[in-house]
Amino acid sequence: MPDVTIASIFQAVVDGNTRGTLEGIEQALEQGLTAEAILSQGLIAAMREVGRLFEEGEYFVPEMLVAARAMQAGLNRLRPLLVAQGIQPLGKVVLGTVKGDLHDIGKNLVGMMLEGAGFEVIDLGTDVSPEKFLAAIEEHQPHLLGMSALLTTTMSNMKLTLEILERAQVRERVRVMIGGAPVTEGFARQIGADGYAPDASRAVALAKHLLSTFTEPS
Known part of the structure; x- marks a missing residue:
């Protein structure tokens, strides 16, 4: 199921699992999910959760760094697809x-x-x-x-x-x-x-x- 794949990408980023993030993205793309959906529901949502965990004292700078690196690896994979789809950055x-x-x-x-x-x-x-x-x-x-x-x-x-x-x-x-x-x-x-x-x-x-x-x- 596509949402299961998105959930796995979300969790991989939260866990700082770069390999899991990239594998999840490949599966999601194979299932026909758009790069925009993977970005917003997987990567961006995960970093929002990482920010919440940090603010609540469950995550510290090292955990944020590994999560951010996993996210960035995923973003690098999606960026050419986002550009091709004409997806504009927030700012x-x-x-x-x-x-x-x-x-x-x-x-x-x-x-x-x-x-x-x-x-x-x-x-x-x-x-x-x-x-x-x-x-x-x-x-x-x-x-x-x-x-x-x-x-x-x-x-x-x-x-x-x-x-x-x-x-x-x-x-x-x-x-x-x-x-x-x-x-x-x-x-x-x-x-x-x-x-x-x-x-x-x-x-x-x-x-x-x-x-x-x-x-x-x-």
């Missing part, structure tokens, strides 16, 4: 760890969780200068910009990046979310960011909320 996000900071585990997890929720993610990596963030916004025209910092000494580069976006007159075109161990809601407000998320699960919820603040052209 587009540019991510990066700010200049002077080489930490990427949290940022990578946020990126994988966002992909698992249906966003297109452009990951600029670590040690990203304000100018590189600006260039990426101008090139990719994202809805959201996500900046991460793990060092108190590099947090100031979040503020500097926002100032450069203002000067380049692109700040109004993108919603900015920030995160990282030393970052707080108060700091986000202080520098003029649109939101702060303390972990990857809540980053997804924040991204969806910020996306909803865009108004469609009339």
Whole structure:
């Protein structure tokens, strides 16, 4: 039964079972399920469940990482089919760890969780200068910009990046979310960011909320 196959994909992702995820996807495709159905009912639903388990204290960062990797393997398998079907992502996000900071585990997890929720993610990596963030916004025209910092000494580069976006007159075109161990809601407000998320699960919820603040052209 197709829904049994979808359930097996869902469970494989929740369990962080990459091989099981890929095998389930192949079975589902053989049964005639669409890539869109597999994505929404299998992968995205599973990552929603992983986020719930994390928020309830049943899952921790290692479990989230292995689940996100299983999801990403499945997404890589489906992506050409989704493109061929003309399936549009939920929204587009540019991510990066700010200049002077080489930490990427949290940022990578946020990126994988966002992909698992249906966003297109452009990951600029670590040690990203304000100018590189600006260039990426101008090139990719994202809805959201996500900046991460793990060092108190590099947090100031979040503020500097926002100032450069203002000067380049692109700040109004993108919603900015920030995160990282030393970052707080108060700091986000202080520098003029649109939101702060303390972990990857809540980053997804924040991204969806910020996306909803865009108004469609009339």
